[in-house]
Amino acid sequence: MLSSLARVYPVLGLCGGYALVMLFNPVRRALGDGFRCIGRYKRIWITFALLGFGYFVFQFATFTPIRNWADLDPSQIISLPHWYWPRFTEVWRETPLPALEGVAGIFDNATTTYPLSVVAAVFMLVNWRGLHGALLRALWKRYRFGGYLIYLILLLSALASLLKPIVFWRLPEWSGLVPAPGLLRISATVDASAFIFEYLLGVYIQVYLITVCLAWIKGVSFEEGELFRFAMRRFSYVLEWAGIVVAVSTLIVRLPLVLAYFTNIPGVLDYLPIARVLMSGLIIAFCSVQISLALHNETLLEAMRAHAQFVRQNGGRLGWFLIICGVHFFGIMICDAVIRSAIADRLGALFLWKFSFAFLRGIVTGWLLASWVCLFRQCETHRVNQEKWIQY
Numbered sequence: 001m002l003s004s005l006a007r008v009y010p011v012l013g014l015c016g017g018y019a020l021v022m023l024f025n026p027v028r029r030a031l032g033d034g035f036r037c038i039g040r041y042k043r044i045w046i047t048f049a050l051l052g053f054g055y056f057v058f059q060f061a062t063f064t065p066i067r068n069w070a071d072l073d074p075s076q077i078i079s080l081p082h083w084y085w086p087r088f089t090e091v092w093r094e095t096p097l098p099a100l101e102g103v104a105g106i107f108d109n110a111t112t113t114y115p116l117s118v119v120a121a122v123f124m125l126v127n128w129r130g131l132h133g134a135l136l137r138a139l140w141k142r143y144r145f146g147g148y149l150i151y152l153i154l155l156l157s158a159l160a161s162l163l164k165p166i167v168f169w170r171l172p173e174w175s176g177l178v179p180a181p182g183l184l185r186i187s188a189t190v191d192a193s194a195f196i197f198e199y200l201l202g203v204y205i206q207v208y209l210i211t212v213c214l215a216w217i218k219g220v221s222f223e224e225g226e227l228f229r230f231a232m233r234r235f236s237y238v239l240e241w242a243g244i245v246v247a248v249s250t251l252i253v254r255l256p257l258v259l260a261y262f263t264n265i266p267g268v269l270d271y272l273p274i275a276r277v278l279m280s281g282l283i284i285a286f287c288s289v290q291i292s293l294a295l296h297n298e299t300l301l302e303a304m305r306a307h308a309q310f311v312r313q314n315g316g317r318l319g320w321f322l323i324i325c326g327v328h329f330f331g332i333m334i335c336d337a338v339i340r341s342a343i344a345d346r347l348g349a350l351f352l353w354k355f356s357f358a359f360l361r362g363i364v365t366g367w368l369l370a371s372w373v374c375l376f377r378q379c380e381t382h383r384v385n386q387e388k389w390i391q392y
Contacts, residue, residue, distance in 0.1 A: 018327070027321050027375055034371025037216045038363070044209050044370055049362025051111045051205075056354045058115045062168075064347060083342040088334070091341055095333040097273060102329035102365070103322060104280035106372055107287040108245060109202035110365045117198045118165060121158040134229040138236035150239065153196065160193035185261045192254045196246055203242045206369070207235045207294045213373035214295065237293045240300040241286075249279055284322065291376050314379040321375055328364050332357070 022028065038044045105111065113120065124132055135154075139147030167190050171183055208231035215222050222230075252275045260268045288310045292303040311318060336357055343349045 021324070021327070025320050025324065027317050027324070027371075030321070030375035030378060031324070031367075031371045033217075033374040034367050034369075037213055037370035037374065038366045040216055041212050044212060045363045045366025047205060047209060047362075048111050048365045049359045051113055051116055052361055053355060053358035054116045055112045055114060056358055060351065060354070064350075084344075086338055086341045088338075091337040092334065095330060095337055097276060099326060099329040099333045100280045101276065102333070102361075103325045104283040105365070106325055106368050107290055108283045109199060109206055110369060111202060111205075113198045113201045113205070114161075114194075115165060117161050117194075117201050120201050121161045121197060124158055129225045129228050131228055131232055134232040135236075138233045142236045142239075150243075154200065157193050157195075157197035157200075160190050161197045164190055164194045181261070188258045188261045192250070192258050195250075195254060199246060199249070200239075200242060203238060203290075204231065204235045206290070207231050207238055209366075209369060210291060210294050210373055213370045214377070216370075217374060217377055234294045234297070237297050238290055241289050241293055241303070244300075245279075245283065248282060252278060287318070287322075288376060291373065295376075310376075310379065317375065317379060321372065325368050328368065332361055332364055335360075 022031070025031075102110075124135075127133055136147075136151060139151055143150060167187050171187060208228065211227060211231045211234060215227070253272070256265060256268050256271065256275075259265060286304070286307055288307045289300075289303045292298065292306050292310075293300070296303075296306075298306070339353050339357075340350070343353060
């Protein structure tokens with residue numbers, strides 16, 4: 001009995017502390033509005049859930065050794081009481097970095113778009129809903145002749161994204177035509193090129209969802225195709241900041257990995273966690289730049305100045321929002337690490353859990369993104385201390 005109570009009390013204390021933080025923090029109004037927003041427009045969290053589930057299916061099909069259909073038997077869950085559940089101290093070390101990247105994603109690109117980016121590349125090339133034409137017009141109006149260079153980079157990276165699954169699928173069969181080091185160099189180059197389109201697609205999706213949240217805040221209705229094209233026009237302004245993020249990410253994360261296939265770079269993988277922390281830190285340090293560009297059609301320099309002013313005037317509320325984001329992402333990452341460790345080699349149970357986790361993360365990410373838009377608008381229009389909630 002004492003042993004059971006010793007386990008229950010920490011859980012009760014944790015839940016009580018969480019409830020106090022959520023009820024009495026200074027950004028609770030924005031968090032409540034975020035919930036109402038994703039309740040009204042479920043596409044916000046469903047988009048993140050579908051992209052996350054698509055990436056999990058790709059990983060599951062590529063890296064999980066399925067010997068027969070019995071490996072996917074859902075009845076494996078029946079043995080749940082007999083699973084070995086690891087302690088917090090055994091798994092927590094693998095969660096801070098993914099949690100940090102989750103927080104940074106709220107202000108930049110909250111999800112991995114591959115392999116659904118392949119479908120998006122096809123849609124872009126066939127001018128689905130006029131988005132290709134809207135992109136060209138927006139780039140010309142925003143950057144003039146420089147827009148053609150940006151368009152060329154986007155087009156080449158979209159083609160690389162189309163080639164990426166083909167290259168990885170046919171790689172073993174090409175081993176007789178090209179030496180193994182050459183195949184690895186080709187695949188690494190294609191992957192690095194496709195990353196540009198995959199990242200920018202994620203940024204466009206984020207800008208689109210920000211505009212959906214803004215439409216909810218303002219209480220306006222919209223036609224779906226028009227909103228897609230409207231988001232594309234706003235995306236052309238966000239491209240300035242996204243280009244900096246792509247350049248820094250390529251320089252400190254992607255380029256060393258690609259060069260490792262051409263020359264000997266000792267311990268290249270050892271520096272990858274540090275590079276990921278630096279990228280997340282950069283994005284969080286300039287957290288309001290993306291949303292400022294998306295909502296105001298301003299220059300990058302103006303957005304930087306607005307960000308500095310935003311932090312000076314609302315540093316406390318921004319800090320609380322970052323803490324709440326960190327708590328939620330750390331919590332779901334801990335759940336993922338514990339349950340994956342307990343599942344071990346039960347592939348059926350693993351599939352069901354990752355399916356559930358994709359939707360859990362999609363809901364949390366969609367809620368926090370909507371809450372961020374609400375908080376930014378409240379701080380920006382000096383309505384933080386108003387008690388009136390958004391009802392619809």
